[in-house]
Amino acid sequence: MSNQLTHDQIIAKLQHFADSLRQRKIEKEALSIALEKGDQKIEVYNQILIYEEIIEEYHSSFEDIIFR
Numbered sequence: 001m002s003n004q005l006t007h008d009q010i011i012a013k014l015q016h017f018a019d020s021l022r023q024r025k026i027e028k029e030a031l032s033i034a035l036e037k038g039d040q041k042i043e044v045y046n047q048i049l050i051y052e053e054i055i056e057e058y059h060s061s062f063e064d065i066i067f068r
Helices: 002-034 039-067
Strands: none
Touching: 002 039
16 A cells, blocks of 8 residues: 555656646747747747657656556
């Protein structure tokens, strides 16, 4: 029972981290809509792309952890 509880806590923390990454990406997307054209908008788009890459890599690792 203790192992299952610990496992569930770890999964919950990992899921919270994933949700936080998604939320940051959504915030960056909202910011990019509000910005005028220019260097700041390009920088925010670059950050969004980085978040997307991190989320994809994290999702793959998360699946490996859960299903092993």
